[in-house]
Structures are given as structure tokens and as C-alpha cells.
Amino acid sequence: MSSTAMGAARDSGAPPRSPRQQRGGLARAQRARNRNAFFLIIPSIVLLAVVIGYPIVSAIVMAFQKDAGLDAATGFFVQGGFAGISNFTHWLLQQCPTSDGGTTSCPPGNLGAQFWSSTFTTFFFTVVTVICETVFGFWMAIIMNRAFHGRSLVRTAILVPWAIPTAVTAKLWFFIFSVAGIVNSLFATKILWTSDDWPARIAIIIIDVWKTTPFMALLILAGLQLIPEEVYEAARVDGATTWKSFWTITLPLVRPALLVAVLFRILDALRMYDLPAIFGGGDATATWSVLVVQQMRQGPNAASALSTIVFVFIFLVAFLFVRFLGANVVQTTQAQQKGELK
């Protein structure tokens, strides 16, 4: 993309010259322009280094440092020094240090013991919420795509859960799911939604689906609106059922937009923090991000290692998704802007 833009600038910007001058001058002028271009992008590179490069590099540097330990003689903290990969094995292999310098498997109650269970929690939340949100979101999008009386009202109303800040959502549902709350009185149960493992997980999935389905619905709706009505008319003339035209027309044509929406949601769900942190549920609902924040208070260097691990995991998931399902964020957005279909 950048090369075509540069090429266009070259065509229009080059002053007219005689053919003989052009031969030797062209290469030199080209080099000069390249140099100029290089100087012109330095500010953006510096900006990127400061806002993206610095945090990532400094997190990685910290991840290889030991957290401050206590000097038994003075009772003061001293710098931990170089840690090698012990911060990473702490999480991945659940190794905890012992007082004689060796390692032991982390006991329950140590955050290190919680890495794989929180990995399970994070992926479980991601898979279930993204599937539910896609199905419900599709359904909502199809409804909103029809012309009917009060359509704009429905489109606005459907957005309300998405517009409420997550912290407020979490607190609202905390009251709804409390022991004396409306959910328990409605079904005449006494389920401890905020304390028992599975009820808490289910509650969080319900809340997240309630909150985020509108977002999915809107992204899918944008895709649906690009499908021309004539395609459906032709299908009807050919005698296709509604079900058939959904599978052979709607789904394939909306696929690029759908994949991008699902990719966004997966990345979002893997980073989920605010909902479990505020709603509660203890370790059963502790996602990666919750674990990182808890570790921050115990030792920032081990927390850096954890967030580096999480970063790599999420990057891998996104990479696999793009590689094998062909979700192309940039191309789809451009195509949508031009009103093209893939």
C-alpha cells in the first residue's frame, strides 16, 4: 500500500527533464528522495518507539529480573538481580523458590499455582462467549436488517447494554445475582452466584453475552447491508427457500465482516479483566488479566513475565486465526469502504 502511494507521489511530483539528464539523475534523485522519506518518517518511528516499543521492551527486560527479596539481617528489601528464566518457569512449570535456593512446585494459595487454571478460565470464557455472541448477534443483525416499523428504535435500544460502562454492568448484575437478588427469587433457588465456582462462571458468561452481543450485531449488520437485494430476488425466482438462501447467499457474503468481528471479540475476550474483577467469583473466574493485576502487588517483575507470556499466547491465537480462517482486517475494511464484496 505504501509503495503505490509513494509511486503516485513520484509521478506527479517529478519535474520534467530532458531524456539525457534523466538517465544519470534519476538514480541520484531517487536516492535523495529515499533519504528524505527516511527523515520524514523519523518522527513517527520515535513516537512508535515511545508508545509501543518502550512498554513492550521494558516489560520483557523486567521479566528477566528477580523481584526484590528481603535481607534477613536488616529486614529491608534488596534488589533481586538477574533471574534468568525463573520468572517464566514460575508460571509455565509452576515452580516456586524455596528458602535454600531450590525450587518446589507452587502450593495452592500461591499465584504461580493458578496459571493453568486461569488459562482454562480465560479460554473457556472466550470460546463460550464468542460462540453465543456470534449466534445471537447474527440473529439480531438479521432482524435489524429488515425494513419494519420502528426499526431505528430497535437499533438504538439494542445498543444500550454496550453503552453501559462494564464496571457499572458488573455491579448491576452483582446485585441481580446476589443471594437475596432477583434471579434467586425468580427461580426460588439459593444459588451462590458470586461464590460457587460454576455458578459464578455461568453468571459471568451471561453478563458478557448480554453486554457484547450488540457489538457483534452491529458489525454483522454492517456486513449484511452490503449484500444487494437483487441476489435474494434472483434466489427467490429460482425457488430457493429462506433457509437455503441463508446458507448459500447470506453466510458466504457476510463471511469477511463476520470473521473480523469474531477476531476482535476473541482478542477482547482473552483480555477480559473488569467483569470478573468487579463481579467476583474468586479463583474460579480469575482470568489472565486478573492474575496479572494480583501479581503486580506481590512482585512487578514476575507480573511482567506473566504479561509477556499472555502477550505471546494472544498473539499466537490471533495469528492462527488470521492464517487459517483468512480474516483480513485491513482488506475487509477497505473493501467495505469501497462498497465491494469479496
Add this chain to the structure above:
Amino acid sequence: MKASRRTRLAAGFALVSAAALALAGCSSGGGSNAQNQDTSGRGPITYVQGKDNNNLIRPIIAEWNKAHPDEKVTFKEQSDNADQQHDDLVQHFQAKDSGYDVVAVDVIWTAEFAAKGWLQPLTGDLKIDTSKMLKPTVEAGTYNGTLYTAPWVTDGGLLYYRTDLIKTPPKTWDEMMADCKIAKANNIGCYAGQYADYEGLTVNVAEAINTAGGTIVGKDGKTPTLDTPEAKKGLEMLVDAFKDGDIPKEALTYQEEQGRQAFEAGQLLFHRNWPYIYSLASTDGSSKVKGKFAVAPLPGLDGTGASSLGGHNIAVSAYSKHKATAVDFIKFMESEKIQREAVVKASNAPALASLYDDPELNKQLPYLSTLKTSIENAVPRPVSPFYPAITKAIEENSFAALKGEKTVDQALSDMQKAIKTAGSGS
């Protein structure tokens, strides 16, 4: 053309990483024990604490400023969230900010801040007189035998009970459990504290263990001592009460507020909570127990139980430039006049022992003399630089035990191991 683009890209990437590395290099390093040794500095200072809900601090500071025009105090008010207050203090200490002179410190942060070298030991020129303070509040401010934070406001647990159902409050845990038949006859829950998976659970479990004569960590603040029969007895009291239904199962979701609501709705015979709910339960429109409850000290094995200690102490930053003024200001905050003002205006439990016997204050706050008993018998939560890891170990394992997912023995041995790993670096 293609090749040159690649070189440019590579150059750009190299530049980005070089710049980032250079920046990263700046931040690492920096020891923490560099204290400003000058203890005689005088001049304007800043006082930092969490949200001043009752407009207590500003008038106090105005009074000080009137008397000390050359050593004026500025008030820096933090948010009302404890975690945010903690992180704000940590950031300013890490930056060696001399702008935070006197800081309010939650009792559980004392050891962490002291061990980082961020607090000025209150010794030598800066010594303050703590002989008139309640002893546990002084213990909570002491790390490694040195006083780092001065008692300011304190807090202890109280046993709220229903006077319409019980004539004399139980003195011991067994008496209370025996009274549970009254709760059953009235079809309400018997007892509840705070058992949700959060800091309040540590408070309640520590109370049970201390009441039974056990301790969580030894004198050094990091060696776990949970493998004792006393500690087992303590946790067992809670686990058995859950098993028998004497503590209702929904108490596993209770923080302070949910417990208060249950007590106010008349659903509990006994309730462990802080003094703050006294006035709410007597005045709330929705409270069904108005005039039908009273307070007693927490029940123990054969006498008063051991409450955990809450509250805030105040300390001088190691990076302050005006430490003499700072300590004078702390002494002013500890004076009887100001401590009394804090009780009257904000119902803050004072650190000064004599005020608890003041008839006038007792008229305003009927629970004051009971609270004194509670605090005199209180045990501070572990004064340990690894407190966040310790509280996590207690929370997670005791929560599993209360839910019946782990035996008491297993929970305690896991706690023991987890606290041990916390203390051995990493």
C-alpha cells in the same frame, strides 16, 4: 527498489528497538534504602490520606496552619478506594517524591513500606510517645522492633446481637453455638461474619485462629506458624459452624455490606462487623432491628475473642525534607483534642486509650466501651512485607475449606507452604 525498502524497514525497526531499549535502561536500577538523614528540617509539608468523607481533616489542618504560619500543611486527598491509595503511595515513594511528607498508611501496609525503606523510623529526634495509645495499634505500626507508623484511627470487630431474642450475649464461642437453637426456633440464621473471597475473609480467619490461641506468622513476620493444634482449632470452629448450618451458606458471599443488610433484615441472630454499622442499623429506614440489638466483644474460647485490627496509622516519608515539622504534625494529630474531634465528627475510633472511658463520648457512641475491650484484645494481621502474598494464601485456602472443598488439615498445610514460598524471594 524492493531491497532498499527492506533495508529501510530494517533500519526503522532497529531505530525503534534502540530507542526503546535506551528508554527501558533509564527506568531500571535504583536502590531503595537511601533515606534522607536530616531529621531537623522545618518548613511547609503535605499530608496525604484517602477521601475525607466527614470533612474532618481540613478544619484540623486549618487550625494547625493558624498556629504555624511558617510550617503550613497542605492536604492531598486520595480516592476512597484502598487499592488506589496503596498504589498512589507506592508510585510517589518509588519516585522518591519529597512532596509526600506525612502519609496515612493502612495498618496492613506498614511492613511493606518500612521494608522498602520508604518510611522514616520514629526514633531518636523523631520519637513520639505511644504510652497512652492502645497497645495493639502500636504493634501494628512496629516492624522489626522499630516504630514506623504512629497510631491515628483504629478499628476492631464487634459482635452484634439481637436483644429481643437473647438476654445476655455469649462470652465464648461454644456459648454462642449453643444459642443457635434460638435462631433455629425463630427460623433465622445464627451467626455470620465476612466470608466472601476477599480481604475480609483474612480478617475473619485470622480472628478465629488468634482467638483459638494460634498465630499466622512468627515474630519475624514471614515464617508461617499454621501447623499448630491451635490454628487448626481456630479454622475448625468456622468450618464446623458452616457444616452445621450455624453460619448460613450464603455468608460465603458476604462482604461487610451484605452481612449488614442481612442483619438489618432480621435474618441473623449474631453478626460480626465493624462499628460503622451501628448507626446505620439504628437509623436506616429499611432496618428491622432498630432498638432491638446491642454489641458485645467477640466471643473467645473462654473469654473475649481476638479481633483483627483495622484502621490507619500515620507515618513520615523517608524522602521528606521537613521531618521535624512532620513529626510535630503527627504529635498534633495524636493530641487528645484532635483525637476527640475525630470521634465526635467522624466516629473514628481513637488510638488514645483514655477517650474510650469519656462519659460524653460514650453517650454519643454507645458501643465505645465495648470497642475498647475489642481493640485491647485485638491482634494485628501479620505485620509482614509479604502481606499481599500471605493474605492471598489465607483467602484462597480457607475459602476452599469453608466451602467444604478441602479438609482443614489440607487447607492449613497449603497455607503454610504458600506463605513459606512467599517469604523465600521471587
